[in-house]
Amino acid sequence: MNIDKRIADDLAANGVSFVTTVPCKQLAGVIEEIDHRDDIFHIPSNKEDEGMGLCAGAWMGGKRPAIIMQNTAIGVTINALATLIQYYRMPLPMLISYRGELREPVACQVEMAVHTKALLAQLNIPAYHFHWQKDVEELDNILKYTFMCNKPVAILTDANFWGGYGDQ
Amino acid sequence: MIRSEILKEIAPILRSQLVVCNIGIPSQELHAIDDQPTNFYMLGTMGLASSIGLGLALAQPKPVIVIDGDGSILTNLGTLPTIGNNAPGNYILMIIDNGSYGSTGDQPTYTSQSTDLAGMARAAGCARVVEVQDKDTGPALEEALASGEATVLVVKCDSGNAKMPVITMDPVVIRDRFMKAVAG
Numbered sequence: 612m613n614i615d616k617r618i619a620d621d622l623a624a625n626g627v628s629f630v631t632t633v634p635c636k637q638l639a640g641v642i643e644e645i646d647h648r649d650d651i652f653h654i655p656s657n658k659e660d661e662g663m664g665l666c667a668g669a670w671m672g673g674k675r676p677a678i679i680m681q682n683t684a685i686g687v688t689i690n691a692l693a694t695l696i697q698y699y700r701m702p703l704p705m706l707i708s709y710r711g712e713l714r715e716p717v718a719c720q721v722e723m724a725v726h727t728k729a730l731l732a733q734l735n736i737p738a739y740h741f742h743w744q745k746d747v748e749e750l751d752n753i754l755k756y757t758f759m760c761n762k763p764v765a766i767l768t769d770a771n772f773w774g775g776y777g778d779q
Numbered sequence: 780m781i782r783s784e785i786l787k788e789i790a791p792i793l794r795s796q797l798v799v800c801n802i803g804i805p806s807q808e809l810h811a812i813d814d815q816p817t818n819f820y821m822l823g824t825m826g827l828a829s830s831i832g833l834g835l836a837l838a839q840p841k842p843v844i845v846i847d848g849d850g851s852i853l854t855n856l857g858t859l860p861t862i863g864n865n866a867p868g869n870y871i872l873m874i875i876d877n878g879s880y881g882s883t884g885d886q887p888t889y890t891s892q893s894t895d896l897a898g899m900a901r902a903a904g905c906a907r908v909v910e911v912q913d914k915d916t917g918p919a920l921e922e923a924l925a926s927g928e929a930t931v932l933v934v935k936c937d938s939g940n941a942k943m944p945v946i947t948m949d950p951v952v953i954r955d956r957f958m959k960a961v962a963g
């Protein structure tokens with residue numbers, strides 16, 4: 612299975628046509644896939660809270676948005692999540708690389724990993740953790756759930772899900 | 780002129796357009812001067828008005844006017860390259876550059892010293908950047924609408940705020956009526 616294509620297909624099948632991204636090594640493949648597709652508009656943002664602003668506007672303009680980012684970005688988006696996405700009750704699927712989890716080679720990444728689920732829980736943001744490649748089968752349901760309830764929803768995807776780095 | 784005087788003067792132009800308005804007193808002033816379902820008031824999230832407006836302009840064809848502030852642009856400077864490389868012709872970013880954080884008591888921003896927002900917008904790749912003095916805002920905004928080109932309009936004005944009530948409308952109501960106006 613090409614996991615990057617599978618994710619982009621699920622996004623497109625759920626009507627997601629506006630995607631903003633800030634890169635992570637683990638997300639390189641899915642970002643490239645989204646960039647190439649005609650059925651999804653890709654707009655890179657410079658910071659993830661900026662990206663959430665873009666998504667909020669796109670949704671009010673009638674498009675279904677999504678953001679693709681690293682879990683470290685939870686640290687820069689709490690205000691945007693609480694006072695924009697949640698306060699105005701907007702849907703936002705967040706495909707998040709869960710750095711600092713099992714098979715992580717870079718120690719510093721663990722420092723935000725240990726806060727990631729706690730911060731999401733504190734914000735009452737539904738969070739799903741993809742650890743095995745087959746977990747992607749849940750993505751379609753998660754996207755439907757997100758646009759049903761108009762909430763931000765986190766999909767945490769760890770290094771094991773992406774197949775590790777080949778060196779661990 | 781201060782921000783509220785400019786808003787009063789351009790209210791007839793704004794009335795028929797989709798407007799995304801900056802946090803704090805700018806939204807309170809616009810709301811008090813001429814509340815419209817086509818106005819999206821930001822009640823929080825300093826810095827994201829220009830990004831929300833850009834997402835909106837990319838998602839649908841109607842013109843979008845963002846009323847932003849110098850302080851908010853400075854806090855989300857990454858917005859300028861994103862605008863410079865992606866903004867469609869229906870996007871107008873009007874920065875009320877009063878050289879201060881107006882809502883929080885007129886503390887000076889760096890645009891009151893050496894920083895030039897129009898120059899920064901140009902350097903970020905924005906093609907149509909216009910700087911005007913407060914009294915010339917109306918004609919410059921009309922021109923931007925008529926140009927059909929993405930425009931960054933920097934409006935230089937005095938620091939100061941009108942005393943207006945806080946917006947008590949529920950955010951979901953603001954958002955819902957705005958979305959109906961966008962779709963209508």
Ligand SMILES: Cc1ncc(C[n+]2csc(CCOP(=O)(O)OP(=O)(O)O)c2C)c(N)n1
Binds near residue numbers: 782
């Ligand atoms: C993250 C964050 N920091 C600080 C504030 C407080 N704050 C609200 S409005 C504002 C000033 C905005 O200034 P500007 O965008 O220039 O608008 P003006 O009121 O001057 O028109 C500040 C600092 C905030 N709401 N959020």
Ligand SMILES: [Mg+2]
Binds near residue numbers: 850878
């Ligand atoms: Mg200001």
